Amino acid sequence: SSCDIGMIGLAVMGENVALNMADHGFKVAVYNRTVQVAKDFVARNPSTPGGLVCCETLKDFVRALKKPRKAVILVKAGPPVDMVVKQLIEAGVEPDDIVVDLGNSLWTDTIRREQEYAKQCKFFGSGVSGGEVGARFGPSLMPGGDPASWQHLEPIWRAIAAKVDPATGKPIEGASPGKPVEGGVPCTAYIGPNGAGHYVKMVHNGIEYIDMQLICEAYTLLDGLLGMSKDEMSRVFSEWNSGDLDSYLIQITADILQQKDPVQKDKPFVDFVLDTAGQKGTGKWTSSNALDMGIPANAIAEAVFARCLSALKDERVEASKHLSGPTPTPVADRQGTITAIRDALYCSKICAYAQGFQLMAAAQAEYKWTLDFGTIASIWRGGCIIRARFLQKITEAYTRNPGLTNLLLDPYFNDQIKQGQANWRKVVSIAAQNGVWAPAFMSALSYYDGYRAAHLPANLLQAQRDYFGAHTYERTDQPRGKFFHLDWPHPSRPQLDIKGTG
Numbered sequence: 177s178s179c180d181i182g183m184i185g186l187a188v189m190g191e192n193v194a195l196n197m198a199d200h201g202f203k204v205a206v207y208n209r210t211v212q213v214a215k216d217f218v219a220r221n222p223s224t225p226g227g228l229v230c231c232e233t234l235k236d237f238v239r240a241l242k243k244p245r246k247a248v249i250l251v252k253a254g255p256p257v258d259m260v261v262k263q264l265i266e267a268g269v270e271p272d273d274i275v276v277d278l279g280n281s282l283w284t285d286t287i288r289r290e291q292e293y294a295k296q297c298k299f300f301g302s303g304v305s306g307g308e309v310g311a312r313f314g315p316s317l318m319p320g321g322d323p324a325s326w327q328h329l330e331p332i333w334r335a336i337a338a339k340v341d342p343a344t345g346k347p348i349e350g351a352s353p354g355k356p357v358e359g360g361v362p363c364t365a366y367i368g369p370n371g372a373g374h375y376v377k378m379v380h381n382g383i384e385y386i387d388m389q390l391i392c393e394a395y396t397l398l399d400g401l402l403g404m405s406k407d408e409m410s411r412v413f414s415e416w417n418s419g420d421l422d423s424y425l426i427q428i429t430a431d432i433l434q435q436k437d438p439v440q441k442d443k444p445f446v447d448f449v450l451d452t453a454g455q456k457g458t459g460k461w462t463s464s465n466a467l468d469m470g471i472p473a474n475a476i477a478e479a480v481f482a483r484c485l486s487a488l489k490d491e492r493v494e495a496s497k498h499l500s501g502p503t504p505t506p507v508a509d510r511q512g513t514i515t516a517i518r519d520a521l522y523c524s525k526i527c528a529y530a531q532g533f534q535l536m537a538a539a540q541a542e543y544k545w546t547l548d549f550g551t552i553a554s555i556w557r558g559g560c561i562i563r564a565r566f567l568q569k570i571t572e573a574y575t576r577n578p579g580l581t582n583l584l585l586d587p588y589f590n591d592q593i594k595q596g597q598a599n600w601r602k603v604v605s606i607a608a609q610n611g612v613w614a615p616a617f618m619s620a621l622s623y624y625d626g627y628r629a630a631h632l633p634a635n636l637l638q639a640q641r642d643y644f645g646a647h648t649y650e651r652t653d654q655p656r657g658k659f660f661h662l663d664w665p666h667p668s669r670p671q672l673d674i675k676g677t678g
């Protein structure tokens with residue numbers, strides 16, 4: 177028993193996290209259901225600073241670990257996680273041992289698993305973001321579970337996480353195999369008990385969906401309204417990347433747009449990618465949880481529906497022959513339109529993040545977690561897909577006011593929207609007039625206009641509900657919580673009568 181930690185599941189994520197751990201001097205026991213995968217992996221990586229130990233059975237794996245054992249599971253999310261935990265228990269894992277699920281598990285599964293296995297091990301959930309490269313050289317890690325278990329995991333999590341420069345808030349780049357970056361602030365922090373880490377990871381993914389969709393809408397507007405070439409667009413995104421929109425997703429968009437196709441030489445690569453988006457479900461989880469909790473995360477949901485609509489390729493191609501719309505007319509003011517699209521993107525992004533953080537606030541109340549929103553934003557600054565300069569502003573907003581009800585109310589974000597909203601509205605209306613698809617820009621603007629409205633037409637809606645279903649209503653001239661019903665005119669009952677039920 178000489179290994180500091182163990183890794184079960186050696187696909188893309190497991191292999192890379194294990195190598196990341198070994199690079200930081202931890203000795204890692206590795207196991208994979210298909211044993212050859214583990215053998216090949218260790219054979220390919222004979223000399224890491226910490227060392228990898230191939231285990232052919234889970235019994236060997238358990239025996240290889242120092243106590244309290246720390247076993248990380250990175251297998252396909254869902255039933256395989258339970259199968260592996262049960263196998264680990266059979267293989268000799270003990271009640272003080274820590275079993276970490278680092279996959280994209282549904283947070284309610286994590287809550288359930290922690291309880292279900294409580295007598296046999298300390299089950300702990302941790303979110304991870306950053307894909308293959310993040311896993312290898314520094315992901316963002318969102319741990320949730322028993323605080324005592326976290327004490328044991330913390331040194332390893334802090335070591336392997338992405339690091340940001342405390343002065344600039346930007347990720348420190350330049351790690352290579354065997355040479356991780358030195359210093360910096362690690363992109364990990366204890367999130368909360370049971371499912372909190374996986375929940376926050378899920379919301380991260382929901383935000384990732386809308387971040388990507390907003391960029392796609394900017395791209396389609398630059399194309400539809402300005403007829404820009406991909407190289408021109410790439411330059412626009414690069415320029416945006418040097419300002420408030422500075423982020424990984426904007427940067428890779430600039431790269432993608434200038435990429436030439438390997439088959440159809442000299443033509444833009446992106447033109448040969450079929451326009452149907454896939455999804456693995458975390459955006460859907462975020463949106464359906466928003467529906468369950470009654471939180472208007474409409475822009476996030478819009479991004480999921482946008483992928484669904486894109487997937488109806490054959491139907492869309494057929495419909496395009498029958499359904500008419502305006503032909504986009506080129507806009508004369510080129511530079512003004514580019515700036516307007518940038519502003520629309522930034523304002524929409526603020527709304528999207530406001531929704532994500534509102535959702536986490538609702539979950540905090542529901543599950544009695546104490547989430548530190550400023551810290552959550554700060555651990556997303558490096559390693560993960562949504563890493564962005566913008567996150568620093570969110571941390572600052574929650575530092576100014578930890579009880580902030582909505583990011584839109586923070587002075588910085590409020591001011592940004594004040595500055596950008598005329599352009600935002602212009603872009604949404606030009607998009608509508610020209611028939612350019614921009615659902616997330618529009619949905620975010622509706623959220624903004626709805627959220628800032630002291631009065632919404634829900635008075636009429638409630639009256640309709642009272643009319644057809646006697647669902648009752650509250651009155652503006654009476655205290656909240658008192659409910660009334662109007663006896664609506666009926667052929668047998670011509671007189672109106674108000675009955676209070678409060």
Ligand code: NDP
Pocket residue numbers: 184185186187188189190208209210213250251252253255256259260278279280281304305306307308
């Ligand atoms: P996959 O999700 O593709 O899972 C493959 C691994 O799971 C293999 O090691 C496979 O073993 C193992 N496995 C599947 N079923 C079982 C089972 N019943 N019992 C034991 N082992 C099983 O791998 P990824 O590396 O892509 O992802 C791992 C986790 O990380 C997932 O939860 C994923 O959602 C999450 N994640 C993935 C990211 C990514 O970019 N890929 C990013 C962030 C999180 P075998 O070799 O024997 O088939």
